[in-house]
Amino acid sequence: MTQREVLFTGVGGQGVQIASKALAMAALAEGRDVLLLPSYGGFMRGGKTNAGLTLGDGPLRALPVITSAWSAFVMDQAFWETVRPNLAAGAVVVVNSSLFSLEVEVPRAQVFAVPASDMATALGSPMSAAFLMLGAFAAVTGVVGVESVVGAMRQLVPAYREQHVAANARAIEAGAASVPTLAAPAWPDVAVRS
Amino acid sequence: MTVPTVPTRPIAPTVPTRGTVKIDVEACKGCDLCIDACRPGVLTMTTDRFNQRGYRFPELRAGCTACRACAQVCPDFVFQVWKFDTPVELPEGPVPDAALHRDVERQREQRS
Amino acid sequence: MTTRLMQGSEAVAEAALAAGCRFFSGYPMTPFTELLENMGRKLPGAGGVCMNAASEIEAVNMTIGAAATGARVATGSCGQGLALMQEGIAELALNELPAVIFNMARGQQDYFQATRGGGWGDYRTITLAPRDVPEAVEHTQLLFYLADRYRTPVVLYGDYVIAHSTVGIDVQPIEFPATAPKDWALDGSMSGTGRARQIWTWALGKPNTPGPGPNGSWELIAEKYDQIGRAEARHEAYRTDDADVVLVSFGTTSVFVDSVVDELREDGVRVGSFRPITLWPFPGDALEQATRGCAHVLVYELNAGQLVDDVRMHAADRSVIRSIGGVSQDPSGMRQGDLLNADILRHRVRDALGLTPQGATS
Amino acid sequence: MSSQLVVEFKPKLLQSSEHELCPGCGHSVAFRVVLDVVEELDLKPVLLAGHGCYTQLMVQSDLDSLQCLHGRAPAAATGVKRMLPTTPVITLQGDGDMVTEGLHEILHAAARGEQFTALLFNNGVFGDTGGHLTATTVVGQRTKTSLEGRDPALHGYPLNIGQLLAQVEGAAYVARGAVNSAGMIARTQRMVRRALELQLEGAGFTFVEILTMCPTGWFVPTSEGPEYLEDAMITTFGIGELKAPPG
Secondary structure, three states: OOEEEEEEEEEOOOOHHHHHHHHHHHHHHOOOEEEEEEEEOOOOOOOEEEEEEEEEOOOOOOOOOOOOEEEEEEOOOOOHHHOHHHEEEEEEEEEEOOOOOOOOOOOOOEEEEEOHHHHHHHOOOHHHHHHHHHHHHHHHHOOOOHHHHHHHHHHHOOHHHHHHHHHHHHHHHHHHHOOOOOOOOOOOOHHHHO | OOOOOOOOOOOOOEEEEEEEEEEEHHHOOOOOHHHHHOOOOOEEEOOOOOOOOOOOOEEEEOOOOOOOHHHHHOOOOOEEEEEEEEEEEEEOOEOOOOEEOHHHHHHHHHHO | OOOEEEEHHHHHHHHHHHOOOOEEEEOOOOOOHHHHHHHHHHOHHHOOEEEEOOOHHHHHHHHHHHHHOOOOEEEEEOHHHHHHHHHHHHHHHHOOOOEEEEEEEOOOOOHHHHHHOOOOOOOOOEEEOOOOHHHHHHHHHHHHHHHHHHOOEEEEEEEHHHHHOEEEEOOOOOOOOOOOOOOOOOOOOOOOOOOOOEEOOOOOEOOOOEOOHHHHHHHHHHHHHHHHHHHOOOEEEEOOOOOOEEEEOOOOHHHHHHHHHHHHHHOOOOEEEEEEOEEEOOOHHHHHHHOOOOOEEEEOOOOOOOHHHHHHHHOOOHHHEEEOOOOOEOOOOOOEOOOOOHHHHHHHHHHHHOEOOOOOEO | OOEEEEEOOOOOOEOOOOOOOOOOOOHHHHHHHHHHHHHHOOOOOEEEEOOOOOHHHHHHEOOEEEEOOOOOHHHHHHHHHHHOOOOOEEEEEEHHHHHHHOHHHHHHHHHOOOOOEEEEEEOOOEOOOOOEOOOOOOOOOOEOOEOOOOOHHHHOOOOOHHHHHHOOOOEEEEEEEEOOOHHHHHHHHHHHHHHHHHHHHOOOEEEEEEEOOOHHHHOOOHHHHHHHHHHHHHHHHOOEEEEOOOO
């Protein structure tokens, strides 16, 4: 059984929690087991907001606190140091290069830089930067299909924000198009599935 | 001719009485609340007799109006109030069958 | 089967509803808050009531009233909030009222609170400590059954991780044996019949139907808790059959312990894991058996040493017991800290056994 | 000569009239008022009582009863009423229970507009513990914890719970009666009746405070209890409906 871990990090308000939940939901829809544990401070916005997600193609023996993760989803460099020590050597690190200019000091890391905030702003929907990142993450790893991300996003966006669905979908597609597809495949059989 | 003498046996004065109460003497704790509450003033506390728990208790004199005040103010559920269909004249003074001694009643029940 | 992505708090709420819970009261407190939110969202649709209590004291007393009507009821909080509820929990126990208390703890420092209680009188609370969300869903339903079966308050010892973990899960109702009809429940129907009922910890009864009184009642309750102690202890022993080393832990921590057991087994260390599932009644006989002949009994709990007291009472050889956990809280104070970590645990076990960090036996 | 029984020794809803309350105690007088109304209205309520001298009256009553933790009867009653919305629910607390220890619970229950009737038997003293200062002990009153009399500089002032509750939106009916005379008892009985009728109508939270005599706690002869109640308590708190729906 293959198990994949994703550590999310960012600053409250950037969409890290909804992105982690969308990825979990997309994976569940594709029949995988998931365990997601968010962690954030007492403030609604502006503080550390991390999450750890474990995905598996069978029943998980997952630890809710991840110390050797396969990948990172880095929305912002502010709390990068809370994630870096818990990445395995060779980790797949997708960073929002609009808000990240550090060295990725992880042995043999495969780093993919996506200027997600700038791209989302250019698309006219700066709030969809996290979904743009998620589109890129899905495309580069194939951990879930890009269309599954769009599906999960539709379910997660509350009805009173329905007007953002189209913008988010565009952002997901733009993110997916901005990276080399399956450059760092998550699953052994991923090429077959996609 | 001798004029017959009118008998001089005094006729006892009577009091108009519209009801009566039974007094559960043994339940009483002698608090006096009924005495002040009694509107016609026909309840008086004993001064030289006590119930088995050592409390003084109220006694009824003729003139009860069945106004219920005694029962309403009594903390110890001592009074049972009866109203007569038609008022009667009772001789002034204690109403002898008002006091209810529960032990006596109970013995009577056991006998019957 | 409809697997849905659900936070642990939502899954536990669904399990409570599946078990027939119809009354819930609580006061927000992280990480219990999401359970309260979910009960508030779901109970009205199931014909139930969820109350925003004005304090934990009010919450538990509302629960006492609702339980007295015979409904399946629950309340909850954590740490300080449960401290406020202790008088009410004792009252539930000594009134023999069934209720489920959800302790979504901020860590593992409330083991004593859960197993020893801080109320008054001779009482106990059956306390289940699930290791993850699916087990929490199962335990929640079991607890409603046990509460009714024994007419006692019972406790779910969850935590931040269980409350906030999001998993794909399908909450299905579990069938349990029927429990006795609640002929003691108050609904006013016996008022004025000469046979009115009364619930009071003094158990005096009414003049027409006298009760056993405090002493008699409390003796009966003590007997009941003795019986529960013999009948309801639950545990999990993992790879202990041939173990020289037994790691003892509870709740979420056990997930980490079992993972480290697997790793150390690969290194050839004969290690197993023992976990009380019921913190009370403590599975003492099972622990005695699992630790017989062991060279090391290592207790990993994230506090200054609470579970270790129960281990000392029951392990086969007290001289081999050591605590390798410790106080561990994250900066927010609302969840476990650094020690909830497989790497740290592995190092501590290896240190305790005198093994080199590389894995070779020294 | 024929006659009609107009008042039985004890109310039907008492299983026994024996109690251990002191001579001249107003609690059983007030409880009779309550039971008479319950009987008149032919109700089958659940009664929740706090901790105090009146608790033994709950025991004697022929009402389904729950004894509650000190001060918490309004919270427990909330649980009962929310589960049994068509059952009349009555709480019975003393001033120590409701106003001293349980102020939080009674105010919040009122604010939520809980559909039960809360009764306060207020004698201004912890009777059950032997005569100590409560939140309604009037200025100047001597208790075992205010031996020289309640001194505002030292003990503060008594709380007027009726006034507090009358301000609360969720409270539909707030009244204060007393049991120091037959006339006052009759008036109080009408208040209790109105409160219970309003509960049946679902009007909201209903409250009747009944001032009761505690000659033992007040250090006065039993026969002077009613007069002391008048002078000390009615003068401080007043009598009447503080809040009632029109009609």
